[in-house]
Structures are given as C-alpha cells and as structure tokens.
Amino acid sequence: MKWMAKEPVISKMRKKYVRQLIAEGKRIDGRGKLDYREIKVEKGVIDTAEGSAMVCLGKTEVVAGVKVGLNVPYPDTPNEGILTVNAELVPLASPTFEPGPPDERAIELARVVDRGIRSSRAVDLEKLCIVPGKKAYILFVDIYVLNYDGNLVDASALAALGALLDTKLFGYQITGEGNVVLDRTIQKPLEVQDYPVAITVANVGGELIVDPCLDEELSMDAKITISVDKEGNVCAIQKSGAGSFTVDQVLEAIDIARKKAPELRSLVVG
C-alpha cells in the first residue's frame, strides 16, 4: 500500500529563519503578511483544449485545461451534466513529484478546487444535460502543475476558473436513430454564473500570512484554504497540514479571505 506522498525537506536553520522573520512581521521575499506574490493569468494558452488558462503565482506555475465530451449522466443526477476536476503533480515540477497515479496531495488539491466550483454552482450542471438520463456534456478540468513553489490550491483554483471562463462548448446533433453526436463546427462560450476563488492562509507560529511560498509551507504549523463566491459567501474550506488553529485564528482567516477574494477574482474575470 502506498501510504503518503514524499514531502520536500527544509533545513532546521532555514525553517527557524523563516519563522523568525514572520514573527517580526516580515517574509523571506520581502512581502507583507497579507500580500500575494505577483500573479499572472493568461487564458487560451492551449489550442487543443476547449478552454485553458495558465497561472503564475510567483514561481508556482499551473496550467488548467478543459476538455468537453458526451457521457451518460450519473444515475442519481439524471438531469445534470458532469464536471470532474483532476490534478496532476507532474514530475518535472518538483524533485518530490513522482510519476504514477495521483498521490494524496494531488487528490486533495483536485477535490478542494472541485468543491469550490461545485458548491458555488459556477457551472449550472442542469444546462449541460442534453437528454435527461441519456446524454449530457461532460467537462474534464485537468490541472497541471508545472513548477512547485507552494500554494498550489490558490493557483489551481484560479487556473481552473480561468479555463472554464475560456471554454467553448461544442454544439450537438441528434441523428435519425436518436443518437446524440457532438458537432464540432459549432462553438459557443460556456456559461459561468459564479466566480469562486480560493485564498490560503497559513499559521506560522501564531501569525497568519496569505499565499505561503514553498519554504513558508515547509515552516508553517498548518494552513487553511477558504473559497469565496462572488457574493462574498464561503463555498469551501479545507484545513491542511499537521498543526492546528485557534477559533480566533479561523475567524480571522475567514475575514482575510473575504477581503482578498475580489483582488484575485479581478485577475481572471472580465
């Protein structure tokens, strides 16, 4: 049985330094505690995908691609299309990423991004249904991590949202025998009705910082990712890492996330 993902290593000296700086209100790259690294978003980077977006968050690089197909709706939701999110931590992105099926880090990443999109109903799945119980669109959102320097969740959520906003849905035709086939000559933009963004807040020795880089993630106690929808409501939470939070820290993190959300959202929407 494969137990756990191999975590990168940080020296005790480096860790002490990172933590000491944060205790003094400073960070290793000179940012303020509530500042993100420079974020670059580019949509439509992959021509073969129906939608795509590349996000650079400092040195963290993520590309998300959307592929569209047809499928039978799930039996418990016959009136809905299907949206699936998958994440690949490809080995070229970090010495600790290994080839093979997604490990627990990749699965957690995909599931947290998925929860934000699903809970906020960013894509109306009922509109993706063609013949109830028989045929519906299926959207595959694949997150590809190209370079790993911490905070994969925020970068991936942004890339996934960017890719969905860039997605063109194929048309379809119903043949004489009642079969549904995609008509790739018709393309119309996918309707996206909410714009969830994820904000990760790390607890480092009792201090809260946003957007931890890799050295900060390796020095932190724990982190919490909060997804916020366009109304400012919370649509997903995930605490991650082996440490803990006090209630007051959790409440403060929710506040921080709601304040930072519009800033991130403005980078992909509009």
Place this chain on the structure above:
Amino acid sequence: MPHEKPRLIDEEGRRVDGREPRDLRPIHIEVDVLANADGSAYVEQGNTKVLAAVYGPREIHPRHLGLPDRAVLRCRYHMAPFSVEHRKSPAPSRREIELSKVIREALEPALFLEQYPRTAIDVFIEVLQADGGTRCASITAASLALADAGIPMRDLVAACAAGKVDGVIVLDLNDTEDKYGEADVPLAMMPGLGRITLLQMDGVLTPEELVACVKLAMEGCRKIYAVQKEALRERFIRIKREVEAEEE
C-alpha cells in the same frame, strides 16, 4: 434512481430523525475492543458505526520511510463494501484517500511524535455502517485508540459536524441531511487546549452562518469529549477489576 429532496425540518422545527437542531445523535463509545491491536475503539453515533485500531509505535516498513527525528503517523480511512446502500468497491476511492490525509492531520497535533524516532504509528479506521459524519466518528474513535495504545498525547481529539439544512443551523448531520442540506462543516478539536485540528466545509454559507456552524460544532465536540473521557475511564476500571479478580 434519483430521490426527491425530503423535508428536512418539520413544522415544529424537528429534524428528519426527530432531533432538535442542536441535538447530537445518541452516541456510544467503547475502548479496547480488539485483542490484537495495541489500541482500539468503537464509536456508534446514531446509525454510523466506526472501528479504529492503532498499531505502534513499531518498526517501519519499508525502512526508508522512517524519519530520524520522529515517528511517522500513517492513517487509513476505509469504508466496508457493505457500509452503504449500494456496495462500495473495497479499492480506496479518491474520497477515502483525501479523508485519510485530513484525519491524519487532525490527529497529528495531539501526538508527541518526536518521542519515537524511526518508528511508525499506524491508525486503521474501518467504517462498518455509514449514515453521515463518518470522518468525525473516525477521528473520535482513532484518538481514543491512540490513547488506548498508551501513546502520549497532548489531548484527546473530538470531532463533530455542524451544517445548514432547510435554512436551519444544525448539529451532527446524518446522511440525509448531508446529502440534501445546504452545507456541512466537519470540525475536530482538542477541547482541553481549544485548538482546531480539522475544519472542512462543503456547500455555501454566509460568514455569519459559518461562524455559527463553527461555534455549534465546537459545542458538539465538547459533549463528545466528555463521552470519550468516560469511555476511557471505564476501560481502566475494567482492567482494575480484572487485576483484582486475579489477585483473589
């Protein structure tokens, strides 16, 4: 086949199983239930039934996974194929892999792993019957199994969910409420230290509702914590009686 969404709160403000919004399901906990394990516990919370066993600290296999400065905590959350309505494949699903990780990270803050370098502490959790709240019941059971194994701990970890169903903030959701409700907020904490070790959320909540859910879930955790301590005490009273009987 799809089911219609049932009414989750009736005219009198009661829930599908007759509870008030702030009520826990009946909870029953037993410690030291498996002979072979170093520590074990069984939790029944309403119709949810979970068994947890701890092996270790023990030699780690494969050896290269060992750490020179602390023990490795490993955790497997697994659902029995017969624990749900439609048979679940015994192969670990993506959900189970994620839950194994978050449960491990919910337990780890309670342990002094640095006391057992180069070893593994393995936590195995089997959900025997699932009716919502299985990750929380798993944490409640696993932390007792760790204590039962004699592993030093900062505190027990208790877990409970709160959420919103038909517009009402409720405690300890069952499967129906989880499936058809608006939001689910599982939370684990070390009640004696006031530290939150697991927090997840699914669904949509306003910040005010979210804060209400977090506070209610913490209240639930404190109630479960009292039951956990009582179950642990009973296990030692049982040992005391056995020793006394031997002496006679």
